[in-house]
Amino acid sequence: MSIVSQKTTKHTILSIKKKKNNAPIVMITAYDALFASLFAPHADILLVGDSLQMSFGGQSDTLGATMDIMLYHTKAVCQGAPGALVVLDMPFGSYATPEIGLANAMRVYQESAATAVKIEGGKERAALISHLTCNGIAVMGHIGLLPQNVRAEGGYKVKGKDADQEAALIQDAKALEKAGVFCMVIEGVVSEVATKVAQSVNVPLIGIGAGNGVDGQVLVWSDAFGFFNEFKPKFVKRYLEGATLIEEAMATYAKEVTARQFPDATTSY
Numbered sequence: 001m002s003i004v005s006q007k008t009t010k011h012t013i014l015s016i017k018k019k020k021n022n023a024p025i026v027m028i029t030a031y032d033a034l035f036a037s038l039f040a041p042h043a044d045i046l047l048v049g050d051s052l053q054m055s056f057g058g059q060s061d062t063l064g065a066t067m068d069i070m071l072y073h074t075k076a077v078c079q080g081a082p083g084a085l086v087v088l089d090m091p092f093g094s095y096a097t098p099e100i101g102l103a104n105a106m107r108v109y110q111e112s113a114a115t116a117v118k119i120e121g122g123k124e125r126a127a128l129i130s131h132l133t134c135n136g137i138a139v140m141g142h143i144g145l146l147p148q149n150v151r152a153e154g155g156y157k158v159k160g161k162d163a164d165q166e167a168a169l170i171q172d173a174k175a176l177e178k179a180g181v182f183c184m185v186i187e188g189v190v191s192e193v194a195t196k197v198a199q200s201v202n203v204p205l206i207g208i209g210a211g212n213g214v215d216g217q218v219l220v221w222s223d224a225f226g227f228f229n230e231f232k233p234k235f236v237k238r239y240l241e242g243a244t245l246i247e248e249a250m251a252t253y254a255k256e257v258t259a260r261q262f263p264d265a266t267t268s269y
């Protein structure tokens with residue numbers, strides 16, 4: 001065996017591409033080693049989303065995430081899930097030009113074990129994405145609702161609501177496919193339109209709020225597992241009432257400390 005061996009992963013860029021018109025792709029966010037280790041056995045892709053700035057940073061949008069923050073969390077995720085295909089979500093401003101984008105994407109490969117980066121944007125990002133893929137970076141695209149445009153657009157707006165938007169989305173998907181993405185996220189798009197977009201390219205489209213006619217699904221884990229009582233957009237399904245479970249456990253701990261029931265003989269030296 002070589003002293004330099006490639007890490008063995010459950011999935012590669014190629015095996016994800018092959019899932020098109022095959023089994024749907026399971027993607028979920030992960031931001032730390034602990035949860036990454038719990039999700040990895042059941043997921044095809046772990047996304048270190050810049051949504052961490054909202055869900056864990058407590059901010060009202062994702063724009064404050066930086067390369068240093070994303071790399072810190074990506075290293076933790078890779079550490080917790082050594083065989084997983086991990087994707088780092090390139091933060092706002094980190095790919096403003098092809099040169100800046102390549103320098104930052106190179107950092108991802110040099111400083112972490114992530115397999116790919118994700119870039120928000122349609123045909124306006126095709127030149128940048130080509131520049132990355134030509135330089136050996138695996139890129140996941142992201143079209144439709146682009147959270148990094150929230151301030152410029154004045155809110156999170158569902159896309160694909162008229163014929164012009166539908167045509168633009170198909171153009172975006174084709175431009176990204178040509179630029180060499182191995183798959184792309186399609187977010188916040190009318191279901192019938194998202195299905196048509198998925199059928200217009202040969203790489204997988206992974207939906208969030210894009211219906212069931214695409215090639216896979218992604219959710220922010222803390223949404224899917226019910227950790228937010230205030231954030232309940234239509235596309236989220238709660239598979240667990242996480243917040244309730246934690247609140248109940250925390251209340252019990254507090255009650256036992258106050259009542260001097262904890263620690264007892266079994267938990268004391």
Ligand SMILES: Nc1nc(=O)c2c([nH]1)NC[C@@H]1CN(c3ccc(C(=O)N[C@@H](CCC(=O)O)C(=O)O)cc3)CN21
Pocket residue numbers: 050051054055062147156157158188220223231232233234235
């Ligand atoms: N926790 C979390 N979950 C996410 O899915 C997520 C983030 N954070 N942060 C980054 C982006 C932001 N996302 C969002 C945020 C809000 C809406 C929202 O308010 N949607 C409206 C629909 C708006 C419309 O109809 O145009 C809704 O009521 O569902 C959607 C996506 C998705 N992403």
Ligand SMILES: CC(C)C(=O)C(=O)O
Pocket residue numbers: 029047048049050051052089185187208218219220
């Ligand atoms: C919602 C997903 C696709 C994302 O970009 C994130 O978690 O930041």
Ligand SMILES: [Mg+2]
Pocket residue numbers: 049050051062089147
């Ligand atoms: Mg994101």
